[in-house]
Amino acid sequence: MSRSFTIERGKTRVVFGAGSSERIASDIAALGAERVLVVSTAGRNAAAELLSGRLGACSVGVLNIAREHVPVEVVAEARRELLRVGADSVLALGGGSAIGLAKALALDGGVRVIALPTTYSGSEMTPIYGMTEGGQKKTGRDERVRPALVVYDPNLTAALPRAITMTSLWNALAHAVEALWSSTLDRATALAAEEAVRLLASSLSRLTARPDDAEAREAALEGAYLAGLSLADAGAGLHHKLCHVLGGMFALPHAATHAVLLPHVVGFQRATEPQAMAALGRALLVVDPVEALARLARVTGVPRSLRELGMPEEGIARAVDAVVTAPSTGSLERAALTQMLTEAWSGPSAHPAPPPLRRPSDAGTQPGLGSTHESEALPGALPRRQNIPRRAPYGLFPELFNGTPFTVKNADNSRLWMYRVRPSFAHGEFTSLPSARFTAPLGDACPTRMRWRPMASPDETSTTDFLDGLVTLGGGGDLVAGPGWAVHLYAANADMADRAFADADGDLLIVPQQGTLDCRTELGWLRVAPGSVLLIPRAIKFAIGLPDGAARGWVLEVVGRRFRLPERGPIGSNGLADARHFLAPQASFEDRLCRGGFQIVNKLGGRLAAAMQEHSPFDVVAWHGNHVPCTYDLSLFNAMGTVTFDHPDPSILTVLTAPLDDHGRAIADFVVFPPRWEVAEHSFRPPVMHRNAASEVNMVVSVASVDAGYEPGCTFLSPLLTAHGVTTKAYDHHLGPEFEDVPKRIPDESLWVMFESALPMQLTAWARETPLVDAGFLQLFDGLSSRFDPSKP
Numbered sequence: 001m002s003r004s005f006t007i008e009r010g011k012t013r014v015v016f017g018a019g020s021s022e023r024i025a026s027d028i029a030a031l032g033a034e035r036v037l038v039v040s041t042a043g044r045n046a047a048a049e050l051l052s053g054r055l056g057a058c059s060v061g062v063l064n065i066a067r068e069h070v071p072v073e074v075v076a077e078a079r080r081e082l083l084r085v086g087a088d089s090v091l092a093l094g095g096g097s098a099i100g101l102a103k104a105l106a107l108d109g110g111v112r113v114i115a116l117p118t119t120y121s122g123s124e125m126t127p128i129y130g131m132t133e134g135g136q137k138k139t140g141r142d143e144r145v146r147p148a149l150v151v152y153d154p155n156l157t158a159a160l161p162r163a164i165t166m167t168s169l170w171n172a173l174a175h176a177v178e179a180l181w182s183s184t185l186d187r188a189t190a191l192a193a194e195e196a197v198r199l200l201a202s203s204l205s206r207l208t209a210r211p212d213d214a215e216a217r218e219a220a221l222e223g224a225y226l227a228g229l230s231l232a233d234a235g236a237g238l239h240h241k242l243c244h245v246l247g248g249m250f251a252l253p254h255a256a257t258h259a260v261l262l263p264h265v266v267g268f269q270r271a272t273e274p275q276a277m278a279a280l281g282r283a284l285l286v287v288d289p290v291e292a293l294a295r296l297a298r299v300t301g302v303p304r305s306l307r308e309l310g311m312p313e314e315g316i317a318r319a320v321d322a323v324v325t326a327p328s329t330g331s332l333e334r335a336a337l338t339q340m341l342t343e344a345w346s347g348p349s350a351h352p353a354p355p356p357l358r359r360p361s362d363a364g365t366q367p368g369l370g371s372t373h374e375s376e377a378l379p380g381a382l383p384r385r386q387n388i389p390r391r392a393p394y395g396l397f398p399e400l401f402n403g404t405p406f407t408v409k410n411a412d413n414s415r416l417w418m419y420r421v422r423p424s425f426a427h428g429e430f431t432s433l434p435s436a437r438f439t440a441p442l443g444d445a446c447p448t449r450m451r452w453r454p455m456a457s458p459d460e461t462s463t464t465d466f467l468d469g470l471v472t473l474g475g476g477g478d479l480v481a482g483p484g485w486a487v488h489l490y491a492a493n494a495d496m497a498d499r500a501f502a503d504a505d506g507d508l509l510i511v512p513q514q515g516t517l518d519c520r521t522e523l524g525w526l527r528v529a530p531g532s533v534l535l536i537p538r539a540i541k542f543a544i545g546l547p548d549g550a551a552r553g554w555v556l557e558v559v560g561r562r563f564r565l566p567e568r569g570p571i572g573s574n575g576l577a578d579a580r581h582f583l584a585p586q587a588s589f590e591d592r593l594c595r596g597g598f599q600i601v602n603k604l605g606g607r608l609a610a611a612m613q614e615h616s617p618f619d620v621v622a623w624h625g626n627h628v629p630c631t632y633d634l635s636l637f638n639a640m641g642t643v644t645f646d647h648p649d650p651s652i653l654t655v656l657t658a659p660l661d662d663h664g665r666a667i668a669d670f671v672v673f674p675p676r677w678e679v680a681e682h683s684f685r686p687p688v689m690h691r692n693a694a695s696e697v698n699m700v701v702s703v704a705s706v707d708a709g710y711e712p713g714c715t716f717l718s719p720l721l722t723a724h725g726v727t728t729k730a731y732d733h734h735l736g737p738e739f740e741d742v743p744k745r746i747p748d749e750s751l752w753v754m755f756e757s758a759l760p761m762q763l764t765a766w767a768r769e770t771p772l773v774d775a776g777f778l779q780l781f782d783g784l785s786s787r788f789d790p791s792k793p
């Protein structure tokens with residue numbers, strides 16, 4: 001639905017909406033303006049004449065001499081014209097050049113500025129003006145130049161050429177990004193800037209795919225509006241300083257200079273501006289904003305080097321001088337700035353695209369869980385007698401991996417020997433990534449039951465890989481040292497291209513709900529589809545490819561103890577999950593150099609960090625050990641249950657457990673409710689009303705029908721010892737006259753799973769605030785009226 005609004009922002013009246021420019025005459029009349037001079041660039045002359053005609057007698061003519069960077073000669077000529085026609089207002093139609101000229105005239109001309117923006121420059125929302133004289137751009141702030149009226153009409157941007165659209169959107173993005181690291185921001189502006197980044201980045205992707213996407217045009221213009229007002233509040237920082245210095249010195253195109261520089265300046269500010277990085281991560285829906293901006297620049301096809309904009313290489317030193325000696329830029333390290341500008345000048349070199357992440361059809365597996373496996377991709381690659389031969393076969397590097405401390409009990413000990421082409425430590429320095437959505441801080445535990453609707457697939461115009469698609473729902477305990485648990489959701493539509501993830505904190509159990517995952521691990525390939533699960537032990541590097549194009553599901557993370565089969569007790573030595581049904585990979589390697597850089601994202605102590613390396617980490621030719629990823633097909637679960645009356649506890653359906661202690665408490669259990677026979681007599685099949693000393697996170701993989709109100713992909717939480725039970729409708733049905741007390745088959749289409757922990761569940765801010773929160777959930781339990789009748793025992 002299209003958006004429209006009118007708001008008085010200080011002395012500026014803002015009118016937003018498709019078609020609003022057609023009513024501009026009445027908005028201008030309301031200002032009391034009687035003699036309006038329309039200014040534009042030469043290229044916008046026809047549109048300016050049309051507008052002038054629409055204003056009727058109110059218009060005193062069109063002046064189409066506006067030029068980029070507002071040269072003082074142009075201002076002088078325009079001022080002469082202004083005096084000649086005796087205008088009381090200047091209406092700028094166009095981008096920052098036309099608006100800049102109108103502002104320059106308002107500086108001492110006693111006229112009011114009216115703006116009809118047709119690019120995303122945002123200049124209309126600021127009291128900032130700029131003029132160029134002798135190759136030097138001078139900027140300043142003056143409330144007199146702030147427009148009295150801004151009319152945003154997305155229809156006017158429909159025909160904006162593709163190249164201008166893209167660079168102008170980057171210009172707007174830079175305004176919002178720069179505001180995020182301003183130290184003087186109030187929360188309102190910070191929120192506006194973050195929302196601007198979200199709107200602008202998504203419209204950049206959408207307009208790249210379809211420049212005529214009217215909805216994206218509207219979102220882009222609203223993003224530009226928010227970005228402009230963020231810039232007005234925050235003021236310009238290092239990024240703008242650089243753009244103005246370079247633009248003035250070398251006559252570079254303004255918006256394109258923003259596009260080239262922004263990913264570099266964000267990288268430059270990464271270490272010192274963690275809050276801005278977190279906001280960017282949230283807005284861009286990624287774990288690494290620097291990498292995401294570089295990717296966005298690549299896909300939007302904007303210029304990516306100062307060289308291609310025409311800047312001479314020797315200009316770098318002059319520009320650095322001008323920036324470091326400017327009073328407004330604070331203390332800046334000359335060498336670091338030179339390096340950043342040199343990289344921006346050179347731009348990225350072209351690299352071959354990484355091969356698609358698809359599990360080869362001949363990739364083998366081997367059965368077993370927790371046992372020692374071994375595998376070699378080349379004959380004789382695995383040393384037989386010893387682990388560290390001085391010269392390992394094929395010149396491989398032996399590498400020991402200890403997943404548990406050396407001296408834990410044999411039953412708990414987990415280790416691995418890998419024989420690889422290059423050592424794992426051949427990588428660059430790690431830099432911190434923001435905890436934007438994945439690994440976001442946990443709030444307080446709360447006893448309220450909640451349900452979340454399924455995660456939406458990422459917009460098809462954006463590329464969200466498995467790692468960027470992760471968002472933390474909540475968790476509890478100690479997520480740094482253990483015991484702790486966390487639940488994450490994912491929704492993705494792209495392969496992890498030259499990027500691997502390793503979670504040094506704990507094991508990950510990945511439960512797909514939609515879409516197959518092709519998982520490349522250091523130890524080989526695994527494939528998992530909905531109905532199966534994937535277990536990645538701590539710190540094993542892996543990358544996920546999406547053969548179906550999109551995927552979503554859940555991830556259970558346990559910190560402290562490893563997953564294992566539950567003790568079976570009196571059930572005996574058979575039943576439930578069987579270790580032989582877990583499938584580990586066979587060794588499979590690539591000896592591939594990645595000159596563009598392969599990114600390793602690591603999680604340690606609950607924090608993400610990234611390092612680049614120049615080779616694929618999937619270069620293990622042979623390995624042996626028991627710290628091994630595996631898959632498990634849930635249809636092989638041998639469910640146990642009652643054959644008389646009453647219901648066993650759901651623990652009877654535990655697939656895997658990570659014990660908290662040796663008394664039956666668990667950091668987390670993974671429980672499945674598979675298709676099965678229910679034969680209890682005189683009993684109540686659905687879970688009874690219950691208060692459980694455990695946090696229960698339930699998830700619906702698939703259902704036979706959504707009648708019960710639970711759609712596939714939904715997630716619901718019953719906090720520790722909070723009363724929960726079945727819906728009013730289900731309860732009434734089970735006690736109603738049509739209920740038949742006969743054996744029943746829970747249909748094959750039905751698959752529910754549960755993560756259960758003896759620790760409380762503390763939700764993230766995202767989990768509490770996301771629009772996926774199902775506000776009507778608790779109403780499903782309303783109206784269970786009393787059935788008590790003291791006369792009927």
Ligand code: NAD
Binds near residue numbers: 096129
């Ligand atoms: P611009 O105004 O020069 O517009 C770029 C080109 O697009 C021009 O040739 C213009 O004629 C054309 N154009 C504009 N709208 C069009 C449409 N709807 N269809 C087809 N063509 C169209 O450039 P810009 O990027 O909008 O603005 C850059 C200038 O604005 C720079 O001088 C910059 O310094 C200034 N600026 C100032 C502020 C501020 O707050 N003072 C903020 C941002 C930018």
